[in-house]
Amino acid sequence: MRRRELLRHASAGLLAAPALLAGRPARAGENEPVDVELVLAVDVSRSxxxxxxxxxxxxxxAAFRDQRLAEGIQGGPLGAIAVTLFTWSDWNIQDLVVPWTRIDGPASAARFADRLDAAPRQTYLYTSISGAIDYAARLFGQGYEGTRRVVDISGDGVNNSGRPLAQARTEALAQGIVLNGLAVVDHTPAPSQVALLQPPLDDYYRHEVIGGPGAFLMVAEGFRSFEGAVRRKIIREIASNPPPGPLVERAYA
Incomplete structure (x- = not known):
């Protein structure tokens, strides 16, 4: 039985693997077991x-400084997750902001937050969700092995660069990756004629972006509701055995 399958059974309460794996250092060339491998993909297109x-x-x-998040991580079977964050825009532009980091409590979560505070802010042009998914899929298995592999894609527009989104999504799902979405519905400024021809962003993310077991969409009604939205979203994502929840949640400022 592969270790990922062992971990998955353990998180469901079927085996006592966490007690055996927790605290055991990974052998040379072996990925360290964690409850979740979480990739955070942040839109920095011109919109x-x-x-x-x-x-x-x-x-x-702020989400990683929240005590509830740290408590949620510590409450998992292994008490640790691995997180990385990158920004994305055009099909060929993805910048790794914080590499894979093991988080097992308030101190390591705060250090991750500090690195986000210090990260450079850059803006590019287009919106390639397909490019973001492709890049995220290649990040897994680099030092860690989680019960679940989750990509958290935040953005405020539809795919307009790179290969068809459906192709990238299908390939990621075939690898067992869960795609969650954080759609920012920005009502200012008034939508352009092009935007009016596009589907509502929350519907687009629901039908075209998210997928996989337990996948869900968080909708932030404006950027000022982003902080509350991302906090709720990550706390739900790091749960070792996520309870059933709504397919779509909404956050308001």
Missing amino acids: VDAEEQELQFRGYA
């Missing part, structure tokens, strides 16, 4: 202005 980008970064940092 996200400097103030909105700052609200995103502050939101993620």
